[in-house]
Amino acid sequence: MPWVTVAALAVLAGILAAAPMRPGSDPRPAPEAALAAVAARPALPDTLRGRSGKLRARFLLPARDGSIPLLRTLFGDSAGRRPGVLAAADSAGPFHFITVRPFTDKVRGRIGAYAIGNFPGERPGGRTGAYRNPDGFVEVTERIADLPVSRQFRLRDFLTHDQARVWPKYLVLREPLVDKLELVFDELRAMGVAAGRLRVMSGFRTPQYNAQGVGAGGRVQDSRHQYGDAADVYAVVDGARDWMADLNRDGRVDLRDARLLASAAERVEAAHPELVGGIGIYPATSAHGPFVHIDVRGTRARWGAW
Numbered sequence: 001m002p003w004v005t006v007a008a009l010a011v012l013a014g015i016l017a018a019a020p021m022r023p024g025s026d027p028r029p030a031p032e033a034a035l036a037a038v039a040a041r042p043a044l045p046d047t048l049r050g051r052s053g054k055l056r057a058r059f060l061l062p063a064r065d066g067s068i069p070l071l072r073t074l075f076g077d078s079a080g081r082r083p084g085v086l087a088a089a090d091s092a093g094p095f096h097f098i099t100v101r102p103f104t105d106k107v108r109g110r111i112g113a114y115a116i117g118n119f120p121g122e123r124p125g126g127r128t129g130a131y132r133n134p135d136g137f138v139e140v141t142e143r144i145a146d147l148p149v150s151r152q153f154r155l156r157d158f159l160t161h162d163q164a165r166v167w168p169k170y171l172v173l174r175e176p177l178v179d180k181l182e183l184v185f186d187e188l189r190a191m192g193v194a195a196g197r198l199r200v201m202s203g204f205r206t207p208q209y210n211a212q213g214v215g216a217g218g219r220v221q222d223s224r225h226q227y228g229d230a231a232d233v234y235a236v237v238d239g240a241r242d243w244m245a246d247l248n249r250d251g252r253v254d255l256r257d258a259r260l261l262a263s264a265a266e267r268v269e270a271a272h273p274e275l276v277g278g279i280g281i282y283p284a285t286s287a288h289g290p291f292v293h294i295d296v297r298g299t300r301a302r303w304g305a306w
Ligand SMILES: [Zn+2]
Pocket: 225, 230, 231, 232, 293, 294
């Protein structure tokens, strides 16, 4: 493997160091034992880093014969036949290629011990188009949960909030959502808002988790969160509490701050019509501050407290 370099291995070592094993955790070799490092020559295509330039991962569904065409194109035949996580690096920084498990690996609503449930498209006469079943699932072990998917987001940020003790977990996540969130953050900063980062309150929701909250005032059965292209987010200030910040600096945290965040998302959609989707504004409750739902469903939708 002549393209493996010291620099790439240093990047890999950094990643492994950043993902500590918990004491007493299962020492069984995880699937990402296949994790390998390469240095990209020539540089990785710019498109991989998205419109924001800040994407740090690409999810890849293997072809029917098990090969991964993009990896073969970029790194040669041996990489194109090796599922798992491939850590690459070029002058723009580290980047990960993550092979996903095909949708058909979900059997009776589960992969392994992790309960996922059934998607609307699995019902007889089920949904199509934007509501067809996802292609596959990212297998998230404890070891790779902190892997960056973009400058400010990690795989962990988008996991369903349940089954805390079950690993690996499975995740549906689409790069255009992550790209849009990074652009929204950039837009917020360009508007002069001193936010430190966006926080994901809820990203992917498995159908079985989503179904628990369906009802009046709650989640909708066809929630985009099940498709990996929706996130409920708020903006925080570094060093402050984990809660929506006073973005408009009027001395209070309320819907006006969520509206400011939503207006940044609207500007991003105006500049990048291909990232159009839903933007919903939600008030605070005792459990959380005000937040904004952002998705990339492909058609414009607006709801909530505009
Ligand atoms: Zn939402």
